[in-house]
Amino acid sequence: MPEDSVDRARLRHHGDVDAHPGMLDFAVNVQGAAPPEWLRQRLAARLGALGRYPSAADADRACRAVAARHGRTPDEVLLLAGAAEGFAMLPRLGSRLAAVLHPSFTEPELALRDAGVPVTRVMLAPPYLLDPAAVPAEADLVVLGNPTNPTSVLHPANAIRALRRPGRIIVVDEAFADAVAGEPESLAADRSPDLLVLRSLTKTWALAGLRCGYFLGDSACLARLGRGRAHWPLGTLQLEAIAATADRTAVAEAERRAETLAAARVAMIERLTELGVQVYTPAEGPFLLLRVADGELLRKRLADQGIAVRRADTFPGLDPDHLRVAVRGAAEVGRLVAAIRSAGAG
Numbered sequence: 001m002p003e004d005s006v007d008r009a010r011l012r013h014h015g016d017v018d019a020h021p022g023m024l025d026f027a028v029n030v031q032g033a034a035p036p037e038w039l040r041q042r043l044a045a046r047l048g049a050l051g052r053y054p055s056a057a058d059a060d061r062a063c064r065a066v067a068a069r070h071g072r073t074p075d076e077v078l079l080l081a082g083a084a085e086g087f088a089m090l091p092r093l094g095s096r097l098a099a100v101l102h103p104s105f106t107e108p109e110l111a112l113r114d115a116g117v118p119v120t121r122v123m124l125a126p127p128y129l130l131d132p133a134a135v136p137a138e139a140d141l142v143v144l145g146n147p148t149n150p151t152s153v154l155h156p157a158n159a160i161r162a163l164r165r166p167g168r169i170i171v172v173d174e175a176f177a178d179a180v181a182g183e184p185e186s187l188a189a190d191r192s193p194d195l196l197v198l199r200s201l202t203k204t205w206a207l208a209g210l211r212c213g214y215f216l217g218d219s220a221c222l223a224r225l226g227r228g229r230a231h232w233p234l235g236t237l238q239l240e241a242i243a244a245t246a247d248r249t250a251v252a253e254a255e256r257r258a259e260t261l262a263a264a265r266v267a268m269i270e271r272l273t274e275l276g277v278q279v280y281t282p283a284e285g286p287f288l289l290l291r292v293a294d295g296e297l298l299r300k301r302l303a304d305q306g307i308a309v310r311r312a313d314t315f316p317g318l319d320p321d322h323l324r325v326a327v328r329g330a331a332e333v334g335r336l337v338a339a340i341r342s343a344g345a346g
Helices: 008-012 037-044 056-070 083-093 107-114 157-161 219-226 236-245 248-274 295-304 330-342
Strands: 077-080 098-102 119-123 141-145 169-173 195-200 213-216 287-291 322-326
Touching: 008 107, 037 236, 056 077, 056 213, 056 236, 077 083, 077 219, 077 236, 083 107, 083 141, 083 169, 083 195, 083 213, 083 219, 098 107, 107 119, 107 141, 195 219, 236 248, 248 287, 248 330, 295 322, 295 330
Parallel strands: 098 119, 098 141, 141 169, 169 195
Antiparallel strands: 077 213, 195 213, 287 322
16 A cells, blocks of 8 residues: 555554553453563572673573474574564565555554565455465565464464465564464474564563563574674563573463463353454454444443453554454453443443
């Protein structure tokens, strides 16, 4: 679409803007208000090291931990100060035409457009399933999420592989992959040279304030992405968090959390559907896409009751009647259901 018709303010909108301290937060997909106690202790134990610069040994240890977690080699890992840094690196790939699948997280498109990279939007229709044939053949960079924010659709790995073409790089945003039990469609271990996988530690481990993530991919491709980075791109606590959450016991804990979340999602879909709210399925992520009449008015009325939900009209292809809600436990969902009912939307 023409550059002068792109609303950059909408592309830059994130769910944290919809939630204020003290509100019941369905707008942000972070699980919990803080990291688990064992992770906080790991981080606290490194506070005494903050007087020194982050060490190459710490960075190497984190790289090796991530590589072992995904069956990779350390040179196939690029540590990031959050997934957002990874999106900001995408223009360094030198794409002539980038295809971004929508509705989806808007940060990649914004980063590419701001760098002057031509972008074409590939708009998926409900139920928002991937159609490889919809991607223009001339696109040499394709970006998509899996599971996709905000639709919660989990695309089959083979459907993503079907996007491969000579001279094309595929970037898969797997920020929520560890919230899917078993990670059945993850491409994190796929060592194809034209495939880049982006991971975030923000959501499962409640580390939004620390900014931790990483790219997985071909070492030469990662070298292009990392070219020109500042020295010490990650701090000591970030490196510690990445190493800690890649540990075998942490991965097992994440799996248990994903199983609990899956059960909560099923229950939440049932309660919202009974209320008369349209819930888009299939849904496999830690959030749900909803559609209700007068969605913008409902969002404001919920805010008046101290409940934050994510406006979804900032995602290309969606309108003000679309809302995104994080999957929460029975008590929180009960409050949401009661508030929707009292607002006259159910």
